[in-house]
Amino acid sequence: MTWGLLGILLLLLCILIGFTVGRRLGYQDGLDHGRALATIELRETTLRRGKCPICDRT
Numbered sequence: 467m468t469w470g471l472l473g474i475l476l477l478l479l480c481i482l483i484g485f486t487v488g489r490r491l492g493y494q495d496g497l498d499h500g501r502a503l504a505t506i507e508l509r510e511t512t513l514r515r516g517k518c519p520i521c522d523r524t
Contacts, residue, residue, distance in 0.1 A: 512519055 508519065517523065
């Protein structure tokens with residue numbers, strides 16, 4: 467009986483570790499994607515307006 471309980475606890479621990487690692491990697495990928503998209507959108511806005519968004523020069 468103790469081997470069965472130990473096996474179940476080990477399985478739950480492995481699932482928890484896998485979930486934690488996957489969530490962290492997914493979060494980091496999302497941040498990287500957001501940073502890349504923000505750069506592209508800033509460049510697009512600058513080109514459409516013809517002005518620098520920082521100093522308002524052409």
